Amino acid sequence: MRLLAFTPIDVDDAELRRRQERYDQLAPETVSVELRNIGAVAPSALDTEEEIRASEKVLAEAFRTVDPTGFDGFLPDCVLDPCAEQADSFARPLYGLSRLTASFFLSQGLHVGALARNEAIAAELDSRLASYDIIADPTKVLGLDVADIADSQAWGRAVAGRAASMTCDVAINACSAVELTDPPVRPLVVDPTAIALQLLGLQSRWVTSG
Structure with missing residues (x-):
């Protein structure tokens, strides 16, 4: 199973590497995760409800427009399971942590x-x-x-x-x-x-x- 994940906030290269390494270490041999930074269109922290809503909007757009070729599912890199209610609009299953x-x-x-x-x-x-x-x-x-x-x-x-x-x-x-x-x-x-x-x-x- 190959999963595509996006961070819920804009992170720098070092933090992206740290998060990717966690996925590499935690994933069982039958699962791989490719983590991508959502980018500067998203907030840099989830400190308010407004930032949470903004992050969810950007993530939904990313999952809806990304090329799903080669992936079996999508995984928001966030315990809030953003976009869960929009899962039917995505080209691959969305999994919530x-x-x-x-x-x-x-x-x-x-x-x-x-x-x-x-x-x-x-x-x-x-x-x-x-x-x-x-x-x-x-x-x-x-x-x-x-x-x-x-x-x-x-x-x-x-x-x-x-x-x-x-x-x-x-x-x-x-x-x-x-x-x-x-x-x-x-x-x-x-x-x-x-x-x-x-x-x-x-x-x-x-x-x-x-």
Whole structure:
């Protein structure tokens, strides 16, 4: 399975390489991800609802107009699963990191929650999960800046502090590009990118074997 991903924000070359390397490391052998920067037409951070809407608009246009040749699916590089409601207008299936992750753990009878960088992302994630009819705890806010996405130590400290007050079984670390270091196990804090890619790997093996 070959997936095309776009970043939800405009990133520099170093950050694009870091994110691509994460996909290369996390993807199972039956899945590959090509990540492209969405470019300066998108905001450089998702700090407000307006920036989230602007990012989603640009991503929808990118997926709708890109040449899909050679790709089996599209993957927004974002836990907010942008464009999910527009998936029928794209030439390839659109996969959502949070939908795959939350649905998997809920199917095991586990209680799900999430941790997000700021209030705007938390509110959007709650809305997105509700649109899937996924019952989850309100997302906890970490109070971090966009620069902290690449700072695994700062992110890890914030996650450990907020997770201690959560009562869910599984907490989604609501950023597609964060490298979790020593994540809490009560609740179990999970990387949605890693979980989603593993699930897509299972799908790819089933399709190939069939």
